[in-house]
Amino acid sequence: MPCHNGQVTGDGRLVLAGAPIGQAGDVSPRLREVLESADVVAAEDTRRLRRLATELGVEIEGRVVSYYDQNEAARAKELLETLKEGRTVVVITDAGMPGVSDPGYRLTRLAIDEGITVTALPGPSAVTTALAVSGLASDRFCFEGFPPRKPGERARRLASLAAEERTMVFFESPRRLASSLAAMAEAFGPDRQAAVCRELTKTYEEIRRGGLGELAEWAAKDVKGEITLVVAGYAPGEGEPDLDELVAEVDRRVAEGVQRRLAVAEVAKQAGIPKRELYDLVHRRSPTP
Missing domain, CATH: 3.30.950.10 (Tetrapyrrole methylase, C-terminal domain)
Incomplete structure (x- = not known):
């Protein structure tokens, strides 16, 4: 187990901790424990972390460092060295899970490549x-x-x-x-x-x-x-043009004096289909002007 007196026993461990997305009461007992026992807590916003710890009544004894988008690359290398020393590093973001549009991926990848244990404390996710x-x-x-x-x-x-x-x-x-x-x-x-x-x-x-x-x-x-x-995802058939309506629209424009080729080009462009496809359809279904 890691300790805080400079002596290290056991292997390094990276913990990705899910933080509440709105209510502090959504945190798990395990998050409280790991925040209190970790050697290093890398936080996206150290002030928010301190506020959360206060709300939870948790005393963070380990070192707290910032870990956000702008310093992620450099800080990940530093934290990797800490993990290699056999210490426990916790990564926590402002809300939700680290690595999901938040810092965490770089360090996770580095730790995996070094054979260091990576685990997660599941938590709220937007x-x-x-x-x-x-x-x-x-x-x-x-x-x-x-x-x-x-x-x-x-x-x-x-x-x-x-x-x-x-x-x-x-x-x-x-x-x-x-x-x-x-x-x-x-x-x-x-x-x-x-x-x-x-x-x-x-x-x-x-x-x-x-x-x-x-x-x-x-x-x-x-x-x-x-x-x-x-x-919602795309449903096959959704938004597909009604070909009969397209042909009727071409015929209407032709009746108003627009040249057939121009009418086909305009309607095909609006419908998002190839004009050759519509022209062939019009040619088969409509009388020659």
Whole structure:
């Protein structure tokens, strides 16, 4: 077992500790124990850790160090050396599980490569909590983290997910929520069902469910708080154009004086199908003008 008097017995151990996402009372007795006994506690925000320890009535005897996005690469190497000395290092983030859009992956990978024991204290996770309360299918899902900030990159990422059949879970900043929902409505369709989970487990928890277009309009009213977004997966056949309606639209435009080839090109572009495919269909079903 590790101790704090400079003497080390046993092998090093990395513990990934799940932190409460809103209520301190959600922590497990094991988290209390490991915070009190660890040689080093690497925290995403040391002030939040101290606040949590106070709320729990826990006295952290080991060394507390910061471990966040900007110093993760350098700090991971330092912590690896501590693990090699046979000490216990606990990684804890502001909320949820380390490594899930939070620091933790780098050190975990380094420790595994060195043959050091890596274990976890299961705890609250915004990903699975949001999935559970969303009302959307949860038998198969994927976690997509934060969408890209730049509109062009975000559009390309979402376009690549348009045919994803699993339920998708995203994190998003409240400042970008409205624009991300609008981009999703464009990529997935405004009627694709989703749930915006705000301030999960906290006093002002709110779950908004509905179509992406409807949610985008709601989010434009300045939403605040921690956001987890759950989006239904693609259902085969969803959003596929009605070919009869497309042919009728081409015929309507031709009747108004638009050249058939131009009408086909315009309608095909709006429907997102190859114009050759629509032209062949129109040619078979419509009389020659």
